[in-house]
Amino acid sequence: MTATFALHQTGPAVTVQDLGWDGYVAQGISRGGAMDILAMAEGAALLGQSSNLAALEMPGFGGVFSTSCNCVIALTGAEMRADIEGRVLGWNATHALPAGAKLRIGPVIRGVYGYLHISGGFEPPLLLGARGTHLAAGLRAPLAAGDTLPFGAVQAQRGQGSLAVADRSAGGVIRILPTLQSDMFGADFLVAFQNTGFTRDPRSNRMGVRLSAPDGPNFAPEAARNILSDIVMEGDIQITGDGTPYVLMAESQTTGGYPRIAQVLPCDLPRLAQLSGGAEIRFQMISHSEAIEIERAAQAARAGLAALCKPVVRDPREADDLLAMQLISGVTAGEDER
Amino acid sequence: MNAQAAKEASFPEICQTGYAGLAVRFGDHLNEAGNRASLAFASEVIGADLDGVLEVSTALQSVLLRYDPLLVSPDLLRATLATLLAQRDWYAAPLPEGRVLWEVPACFGGGYGPQFEKACSLSGVSGAKAVAELCAKPLRVQAIGFAPSQPYLGELPPNWDIPRQARLNPQVPKGALVVAIRQIVLFSVPSPTGWLHIGQTGLSLFDPARDPAFMLRAGDEIALRPVSGAELEAICASEPFGGAVRRTLP
Numbered sequence: 001m002t003a004t005f006a007l008h009q010t011g012p013a014v015t016v017q018d019l020g021w022d023g024y025v026a027q028g029i030s031r032g033g034a035m036d037i038l039a040m041a042e043g044a045a046l047l048g049q050s051s052n053l054a055a056l057e058m059p060g061f062g063g064v065f066s067t068s069c070n071c072v073i074a075l076t077g078a079e080m081r082a083d084i085e086g087r088v089l090g091w092n093a094t095h096a097l098p099a100g101a102k103l104r105i106g107p108v109i110r111g112v113y114g115y116l117h118i119s120g121g122f123e124p125p126l127l128l129g130a131r132g133t134h135l136a137a138g139l140r141a142p143l144a145a146g147d148t149l150p151f152g153a154v155q156a157q158r159g160q161g162s163l164a165v166a167d168r169s170a171g172g173v174i175r176i177l178p179t180l181q182s183d184m185f186g187a188d189f190l191v192a193f194q195n196t197g198f199t200r201d202p203r204s205n206r207m208g209v210r211l212s213a214p215d216g217p218n219f220a221p222e223a224a225r226n227i228l229s230d231i232v233m234e235g236d237i238q239i240t241g242d243g244t245p246y247v248l249m250a251e252s253q254t255t256g257g258y259p260r261i262a263q264v265l266p267c268d269l270p271r272l273a274q275l276s277g278g279a280e281i282r283f284q285m286i287s288h289s290e291a292i293e294i295e296r297a298a299q300a301a302r303a304g305l306a307a308l309c310k311p312v313v314r315d316p317r318e319a320d321d322l323l324a325m326q327l328i329s330g331v332t333a334g335e336d337e338r
Numbered sequence: 339m340n341a342q343a344a345k346e347a348s349f350p351e352i353c354q355t356g357y358a359g360l361a362v363r364f365g366d367h368l369n370e371a372g373n374r375a376s377l378a379f380a381s382e383v384i385g386a387d388l389d390g391v392l393e394v395s396t397a398l399q400s401v402l403l404r405y406d407p408l409l410v411s412p413d414l415l416r417a418t419l420a421t422l423l424a425q426r427d428w429y430a431a432p433l434p435e436g437r438v439l440w441e442v443p444a445c446f447g448g449g450y451g452p453q454f455e456k457a458c459s460l461s462g463v464s465g466a467k468a469v470a471e472l473c474a475k476p477l478r479v480q481a482i483g484f485a486p487s488q489p490y491l492g493e494l495p496p497n498w499d500i501p502r503q504a505r506l507n508p509q510v511p512k513g514a515l516v517v518a519i520r521q522i523v524l525f526s527v528p529s530p531t532g533w534l535h536i537g538q539t540g541l542s543l544f545d546p547a548r549d550p551a552f553m554l555r556a557g558d559e560i561a562l563r564p565v566s567g568a569e570l571e572a573i574c575a576s577e578p579f580g581g582a583v584r585r586t587l588p
């Protein structure tokens with residue numbers, strides 16, 4: 001029997017996402033896939049499965065869901081209100097979801113993109129080899145009430161667990177690297193850019209995070225700085241003609257004629273994806289050799305996530321408040337207490 | 339050596355961009371030889387199957403390698419690219435093999451190209467002369483970009499060096515032909531654009547349910563064949579690929 005996940009209500013832009021497409025930039029398709037790659041790794045660690053298995057990405061609001069058979073879910077990314085038949089669920093944790101039980105998710109408490117992972121992963125048909133969604137390229141559409149998704153009926157290898165995760169929505173320092181066009185802006189401009197606090201503009205989406213600095217200097221170029229259209233990479237910060245910085249994200253266009261002042265370090269992109277409205281970021285230019293060491297450490301941390309998952313000893317169905325309590329106290333990130 | 343020659347002498351150049359990008363640049367303005375060099379060199383790099391390289395793509399005058407700096411050192415990859423670059427004069431290299439020519443029915447002006455007359459006046463030719471110039475010879479897919487399988491086609495004669503418009507065209511349909519800066523873009527999806535909408539084809543350049551999903555690769559060619567609006571409608575109603583005919587280039 002096929003395991004089926006039913007969507008009874010959904011938020012406006014809930015999509016199914018894996019890690020996206022790899023190798024299609026030459027044909028005009030950027031990565032697509034999940035906005036917060038780290039949340040995918042966290043969900044995979046909690047369920048003891050591959051981080052490329054598809055999950056639901058829920059910007060701002062989730063919905064009401066149920067499944068045709070007993071399964072295990074994990075909730076990661078932006079923290080949202082969630083319950084199963086009224087029992088409040090902790091975030092960054094796994095939960096047993098009995099067949100037919102109503103799972104309610106949303107609205108968001110902090111951050112932008114919440115993720116719902118399921119044992120075995122969601123299994124919509126492969127499109128060009130991936131199960132994610134790329135709205136700009138027309139590869140799948142947002143999910144709607146009444147939709148169903150098959151999911152892998154494999155048993156989760158790991159039992160119930162939770163993970164202490166540092167908040168990624170509060171802003172702070174975002175590390176950047178030079179691009180081909182950084183020098184065009186001049187040293188003074190680059191210093192001013194790094195001395196400015198930016199917040200997320202509500203007009204941000206999966207293509208890019210639009211930044212605003214109402215009290216900052218005007219970053220509009222003095223003369224037209226059109227460049228020959230060139231390849232765009234995820235994390236590039238383009239400055240449009242009116243001076244708006246735009247961090248290009250999972251669904252960016254693949255080429256562009258606006259100069260890119262810098263590129264956000266890959267391991268800092270989840271903090272941009274999840275930046276809460278009003279939270280401030282500042283950019284800090286680092287060297288490529290520093291970036292390599294930071295990325296090496298980030299890769300090791302992702303690989304070590306599974307070992308950090310704290311098992312829940314008691315059956316959560318017998319202890320309604322256990323997971324919520326543990327999440328509140330579990331803020332000492334990175335300690336394996338077993 | 340004058341300033342222009344000195345500037346040109348700096349190409350080709352290899353530059354790190356961001357965390358995972360190494361760009362090989364053959365020029366910084368639209369130039370046929372630089373475009374050909376980019377296509378030929380990208381083909382060479384793909385064939386070399388270099389360790390740590392995740393993806394190779396081309397733009398109008400450059401090749402971009404996305405690589406994993408944790409798998410291959412940037413200095414080593416840069417040295418490997420320098421060796422490949424030194425093998426030959428890439429500006430004089432032939433285009434890669436296996437390219438395709440599509441002959442594509444296209445209707446210009448009227449409701450199919452509302453800005454055709456404006457484009458003619460900016461390029462200083464009559465409507466008939468404009469169609470003749472745009473359809474005179476096959477146009478090369480100089481780059482794919484912005485949207486799936488969407489080509490930048492060129493290079494048009496110098497009188498087509500007309501500027502992009504400051505005011506955006508709110509939406510042109512899939513298959514639209516738009517012109518500016520000696521290039522035509524053939525839209526693969528409905529899109530806003532600052533380019534002038536001069537004509538229409540029946541092409542679906544990208545369809546994930548079709549095999550092949552993508553009609554074009556960089557280096558392929560498109561020969562536009564002028565048809566009337568009635569002919570275009572008939573072709574679109576009856577023929578897959580908008581009546582386009584495929585030939586393999588020698």
